[in-house]
Amino acid sequence: MIEVREAxxxxxxxxxxxxxxxxxxxARGAGAGPAGGAKAGGAPAPEGILALDGVTAAFAxxxxxxxxxxxxxxKSTLLRLLxxxxxxxxxxxxxxxxxxxxxxxxxLRRRTGYVIQGIGLFPHLSVAENIAVVPRLLGWDxxxxxxxxxxxxxxxxxxxxxxxxxxxxxxGGEAQRVGVARALxxxxxxxxxxxPFGALDALTREALQAEFLRxxxxxxxTIVFVxxxxxxxxxxxxxxxxMRAGRLVREGRPLELLADPGEAFVADxxxxxxxxxxxxxxxxxxxxxxxxxxxxxxxxxxxGVGGGAALAGTAAPTLPRGASLGEALARMLAEGRxxxxxxxxxxxxxxxxxAIVRGFAPGGAGGKPRGRDARN
Amino acid sequence: MRAPKAxxxxxxxxxxxxxxxxxxxxxxxQAAGGRGPGSGEALPEGPDFLVLAPALGSLAAALGLLxxxxxxxxxxxxxxxxxxxxxxxxAPLLLGAAGLLLLAAALAxxxxxxxxxxxxxxxxxAAALAxxxxxxxxxxxxxxxLALAADxxxxxxxxxxxxxxxxxxxxxxxxxxxxxxxxxxxxxARAGKARRFALLLGALSLLGLLAAGAFDxxxxxxxxxxxxxxxxTELARHAAYALFPSLAALxxxxxxxxxxxxxxxxxRPLxxxxxxxxxVPTLALLGLLxxxxxxxxRALPFLGVRGVGWAPASLALFLYALLPVAANxxxxxxxxxxxxxxxxxxxxxxxxxLFFAVExxxxxxxxVAGFRTALAQNxxxxxxxxxxxxxxxxxxxxxxxxxxxPDLVLLGALSVAAAAFAADRLLALAERTLAxxxxxxxxx
Numbered sequence: 134m135i136e137v138r139e140a141x142x143x144x145x146x147x148x149x150x151x152x153x154x155x156x157x158x159x160a161r162g163a164g165a166g167p168a169g170g171a172k173a174g175g176a177p178a179p180e181g182i183l184a185l186d187g188v189t190a191a192f193a194x195x196x197x198x199x200x201x202x203x204x205x206x207x208k209s210t211l212l213r214l215l216x217x218x219x220x221x222x223x224x225x226x227x228x229x230x231x232x233x234x235x236x237x238x239x240x241l242r243r244r245t246g247y248v249i250q251g252i253g254l255f256p257h258l259s260v261a262e263n264i265a266v267v268p269r270l271l272g273w274d275x276x277x278x279x280x281x282x283x284x285x286x287x288x289x290x291x292x293x294x295x296x297x298x299x300x301x302x303x304x305g306g307e308a309q310r311v312g313v314a315r316a317l318x319x320x321x322x323x324x325x326x327x328x329p330f331g332a333l334d335a336l337t338r339e340a341l342q343a344e345f346l347r348x349x350x351x352x353x354x355t356i357v358f359v360x361x362x363x364x365x366x367x368x369x370x371x372x373x374x375x376m377r378a379g380r381l382v383r384e385g386r387p388l389e390l391l392a393d394p395g396e397a398f399v400a401d402x403x404x405x406x407x408x409x410x411x412x413x414x415x416x417x418x419x420x421x422x423x424x425x426x427x428x429x430x431x432x433x434x435x436x437g438v439g440g441g442a443a444l445a446g447t448a449a450p451t452l453p454r455g456a457s458l459g460e461a462l463a464r465m466l467a468e469g470r471x472x473x474x475x476x477x478x479x480x481x482x483x484x485x486x487x488a489i490v491r492g493f494a495p496g497g498a499g500g501k502p503r504g505r506d507a508r509n
Numbered sequence: 510m511r512a513p514k515a516x517x518x519x520x521x522x523x524x525x526x527x528x529x530x531x532x533x534x535x536x537x538x539q540a541a542g543g544r545g546p547g548s549g550e551a552l553p554e555g556p557d558f559l560v561l562a563p564a565l566g567s568l569a570a571a572l573g574l575l576x577x578x579x580x581x582x583x584x585x586x587x588x589x590x591x592x593x594x595x596x597x598x599x600a601p602l603l604l605g606a607a608g609l610l611l612l613a614a615a616l617a618x619x620x621x622x623x624x625x626x627x628x629x630x631x632x633x634x635a636a637a638l639a640x641x642x643x644x645x646x647x648x649x650x651x652x653x654x655l656a657l658a659a660d661x662x663x664x665x666x667x668x669x670x671x672x673x674x675x676x677x678x679x680x681x682x683x684x685x686x687x688x689x690x691x692x693x694x695x696x697x698a699r700a701g702k703a704r705r706f707a708l709l710l711g712a713l714s715l716l717g718l719l720a721a722g723a724f725d726x727x728x729x730x731x732x733x734x735x736x737x738x739x740x741x742t743e744l745a746r747h748a749a750y751a752l753f754p755s756l757a758a759l760x761x762x763x764x765x766x767x768x769x770x771x772x773x774x775x776x777r778p779l780x781x782x783x784x785x786x787x788x789v790p791t792l793a794l795l796g797l798l799x800x801x802x803x804x805x806x807r808a809l810p811f812l813g814v815r816g817v818g819w820a821p822a823s824l825a826l827f828l829y830a831l832l833p834v835a836a837n838x839x840x841x842x843x844x845x846x847x848x849x850x851x852x853x854x855x856x857x858x859x860x861x862x863l864f865f866a867v868e869x870x871x872x873x874x875x876x877v878a879g880f881r882t883a884l885a886q887n888x889x890x891x892x893x894x895x896x897x898x899x900x901x902x903x904x905x906x907x908x909x910x911x912x913x914x915p916d917l918v919l920l921g922a923l924s925v926a927a928a929a930f931a932a933d934r935l936l937a938l939a940e941r942t943l944a945x946x947x948x949x950x951x952x953x
Contacts, residue, residue: 218851218854243857248857253851254849
């Protein structure tokens with residue numbers, strides 16, 4: 134559990150890389166001015182840039198928390214507080230209940246995985262040596278390091294021969310895999326990732342995201358992930374923290390954000406297609422009816438054995454177990470049906486269009502269940 | 510004097526006439542993992558007559574018209590000039606024939622360019638190869654002619670007589686060396702290798718003839734043999750003058766360059782000072798140092814510092830080396846990927862480890878480039894130490910000037926040039942090796 138309390142950070146006006154970035158408080162997309170938004174667009178203010186303005190947040194253990202927001206909204210600054218790459222001007226960072234100021238920053242960073250957009254692979258070291266950096270710092274013996282490197286190459290689906298390659302010889306996607314492997318090397322409980330897939334083309338990015346979710350499903354790390362890409366946030370996040378101009382605007386599970394955006398800026402930034410993008414990641418099963426009765430959407434029938442009977446007479450192929458709502462809807466559209474047989478953990482059931490619509494609506498049942506299994 | 514490089518160029522193989530794009534294409538080919546020659550980019554080209562024509566012209570003029578040897582009754586007297594034809598009648602015929610053959614082969618290779626363009630890639634390559642072989646053999650041929658001519662001239666000379674080298678020999682040798690770059694493009698991607706081969710052939714023939722005692726009759730050799738022990742100590746001292754102030758400049762310039770790479774506040778005054786030291790003429794700088802160092806020596810006699818001698822020489826050489834070293838260090842540390850530094854810090858590297866494990870190796874090719882410039886430059890500048898009683902090869906040069914003995918001057922100057930060249934080549938090799946290790950792939 135990592136908590137940030139009332140953290141404030143101001144960068145001095147002229148110096149520093151982060152300060153050079155203009156702050157755009159506005160919403161994504163042209164002309165979508167937020168309701169109460171005093172835009173801080175353009176040059177940095179003479180008194181500096183308020184990168185974080187009293188942010189309080191908690192990142193739960195084993196969850197993938199996504200910090201989402203436009204450029205200059207303070208996401209990276211917040212992330213870098215967590216491993217003491219920067220210190221807040223005021224406020225606290227608590228790591229498992231301990232004030233991070235009491236922790237040695239170097240030791241803290243060695244047990245916190247860190248992946249950045251530029252990847253920052255060391256060009257003068259081989260892939261294996263890059264992955265071995267933190268284990269070496271921790272003083273592992275060479276046999277253990279070698280085994281660990283082999284394991285990680287396998288986990289990230291890189292051929293073993295890549296161990297001897299130099300970063301120059303890797304494609305962008307491969308390099309980013311090595312970056313992730315390097316962050317995972319010493320098996321840290323926490324992983325901080327700053328737009329790790331930002332520089333990749335869309336196809337590679339999505340492949341890596343899927344891969345990454347698979348790994349996370351296996352390892353269950355506590356991950357804080359920075360991105361400005363709503364689609365990426367939707368695909369990955371257990372919980373989204375939406376930031377703007379140094380403040381945390383809204384946090385919640387993706388479906389909660391759809392159902393109840395709160396401020397106009399939230400709905401604006403998430404965009405009109407947010408619901409559609411959500412379909413791709415939410416599992417269909419929680420919306421299906423596995424009981425005999427109709428209407429108990431989301432409820433799991435105790436006697437799922439007879440579920441198939443409800444569909445007697447239809448010849449539609451059954452939706453597989455891990456199917457997403459997106460797949461289900463695509464099938465419905467393609468086949469002109471409003472209901473499909475579905476296989477769930479406890480037997481077969483039926484998925485109906487109106488149940489999906491009701492489940493997505495504000496206060497619907499769909500917001501509660503976790504959609505993890507759709508993405509395996 | 511070489512201008513400090515803004516970025517560490519891989520200029521190990523740049524002689525006039527070589528399109529640098531070719532070298533770059535090759536470097537990229539290697540970076541992509543390939544080991545072989547560049548990917549079809551560096552096609553063989555015809556002879557470069559812009560280089561070849563003036564080289565052949567001056568070769569003919571130098572060997573035909575200018576004095577090849579100068580014979581003196583003693584080491585300081587003025588002498589009589591001998592053209593090559595007078596010194597060794599057979600040589601001009603052989604060399605002339607070789608030159609004509611070379612020209613014919615080059616013309617044949619050039620005329621095949623049209624056929625090469627229309628789908629016969631190997632057309633004219635035999636002629637080009639022959640021309641290159643003749644060009645590579647020209648400098649050894651001139652050295653051989655010198656050995657023969659000196660031998661013949663020695664027979665008719667009194668015991669105190671001296672045989673000096675004439676302007677025709679020097680110009681002819683230079684022109685012959687210039688033939689090679691004009692013909693090397695015929696080797697396409699392997700032009701650099703061909704040029705190195707020709708250089709090696711020349712160097713080996715020189716060493717072979719030296720070892721065989723073929724040049725012992727020359728005045729240059731006699732000057733050396735007369736003061737063998739002095740020469741050895743002065744050579745060592747000269748090397749020390751070049752090396753230690755450069756090392757000191759590296760020790761000082763590296764942290765300063767790194768500071769300048771990170772902050773403008775450091776950069777401005779630092780480079781103002783380093784540039785100022787660089788523009789003060791060497792002699793003036795030595796003069797400026799006399800008074801303060803003399804005062805220092807009086808105040809602290811145990812230092813052994815005087816206004817003249819090793820102290821001002823070393824200090825001046827240190828100041829000269831500072832700019833190339835610091836400028837290259839600045840460029841090198843600027844090129845270090847900030848993401849790599851950030852990642853290193855984020856993974857829990859301490860400051861020292863981050864510097865030694867990430868920043869220093871990534872900046873090292875530029876650091877070596879700066880050191881190389883400083884060292885080669887100081888090899889030359891160290892001559893002036895001889896002027897203020899500091900010793901080194903400069904003392905031979907100035908002794909020769911004082912005695913009006915041109916061959917002693919030449920001995921000092923040639924040794925300095927050879928030492929500077931050797932140091933430069935050695936460090937260029939180190940630089941290339943480092944750059945390859947740092948910046949490109951391969952499990953080498």
